Amino acid sequence: MIMLQPQPLTRERFAPYGEVIETLVDRATAMNAANFDRFNDLGTAETDGTGRVAISIVRCRIATSLPYRFDMVERHALGSQAFVPLTPCRFVVVVAPPEESVEAADLRAFVTNGRQGVNYRRGTWHMPLIAFEAGQEFLVIDRAGDAPDCDEHSLEEAVTVAEAW
Amino acid sequence: MIMLQPQPLTRERFAPYGEVIETLVDRATAMNAANFDRFNDLGTAETDGTGRVAISIVRCRIATSLPYRFDMVERHALGSQAFVPLTPCRFVVVVAPPEESVEAADLRAFVTNGRQGVNYRRGTWHMPLIAFEAGQEFLVIDRAGDAPDCDEHSLEEAVTVAEAW
Numbered sequence: 001m002i003m004l005q006p007q008p009l010t011r012e013r014f015a016p017y018g019e020v021i022e023t024l025v026d027r028a029t030a031m032n033a034a035n036f037d038r039f040n041d042l043g044t045a046e047t048d049g050t051g052r053v054a055i056s057i058v059r060c061r062i063a064t065s066l067p068y069r070f071d072m073v074e075r076h077a078l079g080s081q082a083f084v085p086l087t088p089c090r091f092v093v094v095v096a097p098p099e100e101s102v103e104a105a106d107l108r109a110f111v112t113n114g115r116q117g118v119n120y121r122r123g124t125w126h127m128p129l130i131a132f133e134a135g136q137e138f139l140v141i142d143r144a145g146d147a148p149d150c151d152e153h154s155l156e157e158a159v160t161v162a163e164a165w
Numbered sequence: 166m167i168m169l170q171p172q173p174l175t176r177e178r179f180a181p182y183g184e185v186i187e188t189l190v191d192r193a194t195a196m197n198a199a200n201f202d203r204f205n206d207l208g209t210a211e212t213d214g215t216g217r218v219a220i221s222i223v224r225c226r227i228a229t230s231l232p233y234r235f236d237m238v239e240r241h242a243l244g245s246q247a248f249v250p251l252t253p254c255r256f257v258v259v260v261a262p263p264e265e266s267v268e269a270a271d272l273r274a275f276v277t278n279g280r281q282g283v284n285y286r287r288g289t290w291h292m293p294l295i296a297f298e299a300g301q302e303f304l305v306i307d308r309a310g311d312a313p314d315c316d317e318h319s320l321e322e323a324v325t326v327a328e329a330w
Contacts (some may be wrong), residue, residue: 023222023302032293035227041309045210045218053210053218055247055306056285057188062200082220084304086280087252117253119220128197129264135187139249139282141220141306144206 002104002157003067006092006111006164009118014103014110017095019043019125021084021117043119051077051145053143054147057086058138061129066092075101075151079143084117086137092130092164097125104155111164124126125153127161168232171276171329172258179245179275181216182289183257184208186249186282204271209283211245216310218244222251224305225296231257236323238267238290240316244308247258248294249282257295257329263288269320276329290318294324 007013011020022040031038045053073096085091090113097146102125114116117143120126129138143149172195175186190206190210196203210218250256253282255278261271267290277283284306285291308314 019220021220021304023224028224035229036225036294037297038305039222040223040225041185041219041221043220043304044309045220053250053306055184055186055208056206057186057204058201059188059193059204060201082222084251086249104294104312117267128224130197131201131304136194139186139304140203141210141218144209155316 002159003158003162004073004094004107004109005162006008007108009112009116010109018080018121019119021082021119022115043082045141048078048120051078051143052146054142056140058140060134060136061132063131063132065132066161066163067118068158069158070127071155073127073153073155075123076123076142076149077123077151078149080119080122081142082117082119083140088114089133089136090114092161094127096125099162103123104157104159107159108146109161125158131138167324168327169259169272169274169324170327171177171274174218174275174277176283177257180200181262183286184284186247186284194244208247211287212307212308213243216243216308219307219309221305225299225301228299230297230327231328233295235292236325238292238318238320240288240290241307242288242312242316243310243314244288245284246306246307247282247284248303248305251304254280254298255302256280258283259292259326261290267318269322269324272324274326283320317321
């Protein structure tokens with residue numbers, strides 16, 4: 001059994017997989033007569049040029065706890081996918097680079113600080129979303145199109161995400 | 166002086182201006198082995214075909230209160246713009262249809278229920294964002310491109326947004 005220890009999520013660590021959606025001081029610019037700080041362009045919603053970018057909400061029905069065992073990852077080959085919590089919450093993501101193939105040894109786990117969202121680059125392999133509290137909502141920004149765009153890959157060996165805090 | 170009384174925001178009322186980002190029961194579908202409800206495709210991030218769709222965060226520095234007086238509206242002619250609160254909060258939007266010209270009499274005010282976001286259609290005239298609490302954050306989904314895309318229009322007569330609750 002492979003055990004993954006989640007590391008604190010940072011833009012640098014997550015760069016091979018996508019972007020972290022968070023307010024970093026050095027990205028702030030004034031907006032609306034300085035009534036707002038704008039943390040601009042934290043992520044890009046990518047598509048393959050077909051389809052469009054849709055805004056959705058997902059809400060957790062069944063909460064998960066750590067350690068958490070899974071044996072399948074998925075990717076969206078035609079577009080990026082962002083998840084941003086609609087109330088502050090920590091969550092765990094498990095990812096592998098957007099290569100054609102993936103195996104358990106490629107996976108890395110990250111835990112957010114409660115204020116971060118993630119944007120998976122187009123093709124990034126990831127564990128399906130889990131949340132630790134029922135009712136938790138996330139905004140989702142991803143590609144919509146005529147055909148489904150979700151490739152699932154069964155791992156040869158199950159992976160367990162260890163306690164993150 | 167023109168006084169605008171904010172009405173509760175609904176998808177129907179907001180349809181001429183854009184979309185309401187909210188969890189409506191009749192839009193729920195199961196996701197991730199039914200661990201989540203997905204409220205799918207609540208809004209579309211539009212662009213004119215140039216640029217790309219960026220994900221940003223804005224944070225209120227200076228809170229506003231009602232009644233609130235303003236004399237300028239703006240529009241983004243090349244793309245839509247969504248604002249979704251990152252912690253639940255009520256906010257007020259003032260909009261006019263995406264016509265070439267706008268005057269104060271075209272404006273309508275809406276107040277959210279605290280869980281709603283909005284997506285201004287490409288070209289929809291709107292009052293610049295205000296918030297009622299410093300520190301309040303919103304996720305922004307809008308077009309990024311080489312050139313700025315913000316047309317400002319000074320109203321001939323100032324408009325006041327009345328108390329909303």
